[in-house]
Amino acid sequence: MRSYLASLMLALALCAASVSGQSIFNSAGVGLPLEALDGRSRALGSFGIGLPGASLLPADPGGAGRLLLPTGVMSAQPTWAEYTEDGSGEIQDSQGGRFPLIGMAYPVLGGTATFQLTSFLDQNFAGERPVTVDLGGVPVEATDFFSQDGSVSTILVGFGRYILPNTVVGLNIGRYAGTVERQLARSFGDAAESGDVAAYETRGLWSYSGEVISGGFSTDLSSVIRVAASATWSTDLGAQAREETAGLSRSFSIPLQLLVGTSVRLSPGLTVVASATRADWSRIEENLISGAKARAARGFGVGLELSQARVLGKEAPLRVGYRSTELPFTLRSGGVNERLFSGGLALTLNETDGVILATTDLAVERGQRSGGGVTEDFWRGTISVRLASF
Amino acid sequence: MGTTIDLSGRLMTGVLLAVLSGVVGCRETIPTSLDDVQLPDEPLTLEIQLDWNQFGSGLEVFGGYGKPRELGAGIIAESYAGTLSARTLVRFAKYPAKASVVDATGTTREDENLTYVGGRVMAWFDSDASTNTGPVDLVLAAVQHEWDGGTANWSSAVDSVGVDTPWPEAGGGPVSVVDTATWDPAESDTVSFFVDSAQVAAWGDSSDETRGARIELVTPGERLFMHAAFLHLTTRSSINPDTTLILTTSADQATFIYDHVSQPPVDGFRIGGTPSWRTVLDLNLPDELTGPPELCAAAGCPFVISPKDVSFAGLSLRSRTTEDAAFQPSDSMRFDVRAVLSRDALPKSPLGESLIQGPFGTVTPSEFFGLQDGQVVEIPITSFVRDLLSGPEPTGRARPNTLALISLAEPSSFAFASFHGPGSPMEPMLKLILTVSRPMELP
Numbered sequence: 001m002r003s004y005l006a007s008l009m010l011a012l013a014l015c016a017a018s019v020s021g022q023s024i025f026n027s028a029g030v031g032l033p034l035e036a037l038d039g040r041s042r043a044l045g046s047f048g049i050g051l052p053g054a055s056l057l058p059a060d061p062g063g064a065g066r067l068l069l070p071t072g073v074m075s076a077q078p079t080w081a082e083y084t085e086d087g088s089g090e091i092q093d094s095q096g097g098r099f100p101l102i103g104m105a106y107p108v109l110g111g112t113a114t115f116q117l118t119s120f121l122d123q124n125f126a127g128e129r130p131v132t133v134d135l136g137g138v139p140v141e142a143t144d145f146f147s148q149d150g151s152v153s154t155i156l157v158g159f160g161r162y163i164l165p166n167t168v169v170g171l172n173i174g175r176y177a178g179t180v181e182r183q184l185a186r187s188f189g190d191a192a193e194s195g196d197v198a199a200y201e202t203r204g205l206w207s208y209s210g211e212v213i214s215g216g217f218s219t220d221l222s223s224v225i226r227v228a229a230s231a232t233w234s235t236d237l238g239a240q241a242r243e244e245t246a247g248l249s250r251s252f253s254i255p256l257q258l259l260v261g262t263s264v265r266l267s268p269g270l271t272v273v274a275s276a277t278r279a280d281w282s283r284i285e286e287n288l289i290s291g292a293k294a295r296a297a298r299g300f301g302v303g304l305e306l307s308q309a310r311v312l313g314k315e316a317p318l319r320v321g322y323r324s325t326e327l328p329f330t331l332r333s334g335g336v337n338e339r340l341f342s343g344g345l346a347l348t349l350n351e352t353d354g355v356i357l358a359t360t361d362l363a364v365e366r367g368q369r370s371g372g373g374v375t376e377d378f379w380r381g382t383i384s385v386r387l388a389s390f
Numbered sequence: 391m392g393t394t395i396d397l398s399g400r401l402m403t404g405v406l407l408a409v410l411s412g413v414v415g416c417r418e419t420i421p422t423s424l425d426d427v428q429l430p431d432e433p434l435t436l437e438i439q440l441d442w443n444q445f446g447s448g449l450e451v452f453g454g455y456g457k458p459r460e461l462g463a464g465i466i467a468e469s470y471a472g473t474l475s476a477r478t479l480v481r482f483a484k485y486p487a488k489a490s491v492v493d494a495t496g497t498t499r500e501d502e503n504l505t506y507v508g509g510r511v512m513a514w515f516d517s518d519a520s521t522n523t524g525p526v527d528l529v530l531a532a533v534q535h536e537w538d539g540g541t542a543n544w545s546s547a548v549d550s551v552g553v554d555t556p557w558p559e560a561g562g563g564p565v566s567v568v569d570t571a572t573w574d575p576a577e578s579d580t581v582s583f584f585v586d587s588a589q590v591a592a593w594g595d596s597s598d599e600t601r602g603a604r605i606e607l608v609t610p611g612e613r614l615f616m617h618a619a620f621l622h623l624t625t626r627s628s629i630n631p632d633t634t635l636i637l638t639t640s641a642d643q644a645t646f647i648y649d650h651v652s653q654p655p656v657d658g659f660r661i662g663g664t665p666s667w668r669t670v671l672d673l674n675l676p677d678e679l680t681g682p683p684e685l686c687a688a689a690g691c692p693f694v695i696s697p698k699d700v701s702f703a704g705l706s707l708r709s710r711t712t713e714d715a716a717f718q719p720s721d722s723m724r725f726d727v728r729a730v731l732s733r734d735a736l737p738k739s740p741l742g743e744s745l746i747q748g749p750f751g752t753v754t755p756s757e758f759f760g761l762q763d764g765q766v767v768e769i770p771i772t773s774f775v776r777d778l779l780s781g782p783e784p785t786g787r788a789r790p791n792t793l794a795l796i797s798l799a800e801p802s803s804f805a806f807a808s809f810h811g812p813g814s815p816m817e818p819m820l821k822l823i824l825t826v827s828r829p830m831e832l833p
Contacts, residue, residue: 024421027428030833085424094421127423133435136702136823146429147420182830184430188701195747196770197702197823200433204830239832246829290428290833332427374424 022079022096024376025336025369027125029292029329030237030252030284031152035059036101036118038075038384039361043344044303045321047275050218050228050261052305056103056386058118058156059259060228061170062218065160067105067112067388069355075101075384083376098122101384111161114172121152123180133188140191150180152208152237167219176210176237204247206239210254224265232257236287252287255279269308273321276300281328292329299325303342317346319363331372340367344382357388433827434688435701438679440820442812448672448792449812451654452737455666456801459539459645463516464616465664465804466528467648467716468607470521474716476613476648476804477562480511481539481602482621483642485594489635491627503628504635506594509585510622511568513605517575519615519721525574526609530583531565532592533602534558539643562604562647570608590623602643613720615804619644652714652806657813659707661725662797663717663806668737669795670730673771673820675778689826695779702823703775704768705793707809708816709758719756719805724798726751727769729790741794745774751798759807764816767809769795775822 026032035041036058041048048059054066056073077098084091100119105112129144155177160170183203191197216230236251261275280296288294303321310316320343327336344363348356363382368375423429458465464478488502511530535558537547542562548555558564568589573581585593593601607614618641625635654660659669678692679685685693705727712718729742746752746769758765771793782788797803810816 022421024423026421027423081421083421083424092422092424093419095419097418124420125423125428126420127426127429129426129429129432131432133825134437135435136437136821142435144426144429144432146423180832182430182832184433184827184830186433186435186701186825194770196704196772198700198772198776200435200701200825201698202433202827202830204832206832247831248829250832288833289831292833 022094022098022122022380023081023369023378024083024092024094024125024374025327025329025331026122027127027148028327028331028336029288029294031121031123033297033328034098034100034119034122036075036116037382038073038101038386039344039363039382040319040346040384042363042365042380042382043319043321043342043361044273044305045301045323045340045342046273046303047259047261047277047299047301049216049230049259049275050226050263051273052226052263052265052271056105056114056116057101058116058154058172058214059230060218060261061158061172061214061216061230062160062168062228064105064112064114064158064170065162065168066218068107069357069388070107071105071386071388073101073103073384073386075099075382077380077382079378079380081376081378083374086373086375096124109161111159114156114158114160116154116156116158116172118154118156119151120154120176123148123150123152131186135188135191135197140188142186142188145185145187146183148180148182150178152176152178154212156212164219167217169217170215172214174212176208176212176234178208179205180208180239181205204245205242206245206247206249207242209238209240211235216259225262227260227262229258229260231259250287253283255281255283269306271305271307272302273305274300274302277325279328293333294328295326295330295335297326297328299323309345311345315348319344327369327371331374334372336369336371338367338369340365342366355388359386360384361386428833430830431828433825434684435823435825436682436684437821437823438682438685439706440676440822442817442819445673445675445820446671446812446818447674449659449669450671450736451660451667451669453654453663453665453667454737455668455796456664457540457645458647458664458801459643461646461664461801461804464605464619464644465613465646465648466605466607466616467613469610470613471715471718473650474613474648475561475650476646477604477606478616478619478644478646479533479537479539479542479562479602479604480619480641481643482593483639484596485623485639486637489625489627489637491629491633491635493629499629501627501629504637505626505628506590506623507587507626508624509590511583511585511603511619512622513573513581513583513619514617515573515575515579515581516615516617516721517579520575520613521720522575522609522612522614524576525572526607526612526614527570527572528581529570529606529608530568530585531604531606532568532589533562533604534564534566534600536599537562537602539645542645542647544647544649561649565604568603573614585621593621613716615721650716652717655713655808655811658710658811659795659809659818661795661807661809662719662723662801662803664801664804666797666800667806670736670792672733673775673778673791673793675775685824685826689828693826695824697776697779699824699826700772700776700779700822701825702770702821703772704770704821705795706819706821707767707769708814708818709754709763709765709767710808710810711761711763712759712806712808717805719759719803719807721756721803721805723754723756723759723803723805723807724751725754725767725769725807726796726798727771727774728794728796729774730792730794731790733790733792741796742790745771754807756805764810768821
């Protein structure tokens, strides 16, 4: 058991070291929003709010107040994507891993204090552009190589507690963190083989900053119905140019993000969940010099959990879900939508005296993003581990 | 006593490990944009040319690098261009002391009692690098005076530190003629001289410091390039006297001496020759550029050149008909360029590594220094210019800004190359190919 958990942690840590882009839509606007969710939320098609039981998710600040034991959660997320220009037979692919959530919770002062590292925007992508340049009177085939390597994360501390026997509230405050490096290189192809022609390279490096605050509640309206809501507000996302960067420091308007969720226990062992989100990104257009368009992004998700299912003789809740989301940035023109089906299960790794101390939640999503003449089909896996009093 | 669930089943663990291996072992492939809409604006690559007064100064020509024997070849000339006479001196190596001989019984044995009864000197010429197209007459003679292959010149048989022993007759004399021969490049690239047994015996005395062969040209107005000379010895075996062997010995020392030493040019560049000439110059790049308009449009003006902007830098020289016709190249020339590491120590300053990629240098046809005066020869110095623009070295020491234009090896040719200098209508230029763009910005 312990060796299994050790290898799991090692695997997650290794995956965290190798992050790469997960979608071609990373190249739109300031990137592709990433939700910091665990395997359970992913499997249920949820935005991570209003789920049964206790949870440690940034989308549900109140949910942390239900945690009774010191808890840690870690999530890893590999993605395999194929994308194509509509009408074109050429298919390209990308693969990458993310580490969207690391969280810790500790009961204190009659509630639960939390610390979370979460993903917010994924910005990795690359591009090539063949060009013909005049090299001393000789036309030469050259290639421009561009790469953008970066992401925005949030570092959050929070506190949640019961204010009523059936209601918890929570508050998270934190900062944006992360960097982005943009690099453009021109290679002169065969002309450079002599070694006398040097490649051109220019780059810029920016550090992200900004403050973020979110608050929410979660209440059980009855023994079978739970509702929750949260709102996340932040200052502008600042991008500070590093000393060696000639480009300007910038700031980007980040919208208020609203989330609501509910879960209804239809019968013992069968629960339906639903959640929705909205964030109006349109104001950020004023900050984008690339001319990219932004819009209000909405999404909803529904799911079903069979909590008494058993796999191989062990208790292993099964989950399925569906989710539809509007992405905030256009790739060329027209909105981009994401739709996906999901499924997964939970494995109890350690249960003592009826208390679950260690679980692994696995989720697999099959989805499609389309818009701007580009369609991307993807598989996304999520594996998360939650440990309590370990 | 509580109940504990612990997943240690092999199957479940195997499933989880399989999932984990997918997570950890996944190949990373970054998504690649389908078009260039999301890419930054295209950089501009353009060429600019700087006049000499915008980048160059301190032009100097130095000579005396290397010695004739280091050329590894012989030069033979008679009144070439009306001024040049050159003769090649060869001292053959010790003769073979033994040889394998088949005796009367058919057994191969080592014969250490050989008798040299005659020989032939074979001279191997380079018809491309030689000026003659028709037959020329040559003389092989035996040197009669002590001489030193490392220091001998036209007037001195020995010219080392503290010792200057003149030839009794300038030009390696006196000599005794051994044989004459005619070389016709249309028929062969070698010429053979007969050597009698007495001369073979004389050249076989390794204690004799006078021993040596002098090859000279009788036909006036030509300059020959000789790769090498060998002495083929006609040898009689003591084991089987009916057998005649041909054993070969090569040159132990070889050099050439010539009359008419060229003087440094009053202007312009000179590279090559034996001993070799070097041309040095200082590069002082402008702090900023204010044109051309397309540069200003792409990157703004005044434009401060940074190392990364320089895609190519080359000295653009114009060839000049060699001012001293006796030293006009008759074969292609190969140039090198290196940083002068200590300007103050010239002409003995150490040089940096070659700035030209590859082992062959900048190859230039010999015609450029004859009838085709004014041809552009570009010598790449990209890495030097990029280093110069990058400011002082990490140690704080200023980077060298002086270049030395040299032949690929010193010496590598008897002839030297000339280029027009500052003040000429065909003065040197600095060609820069810049790639520039606006600063990288966020979207």
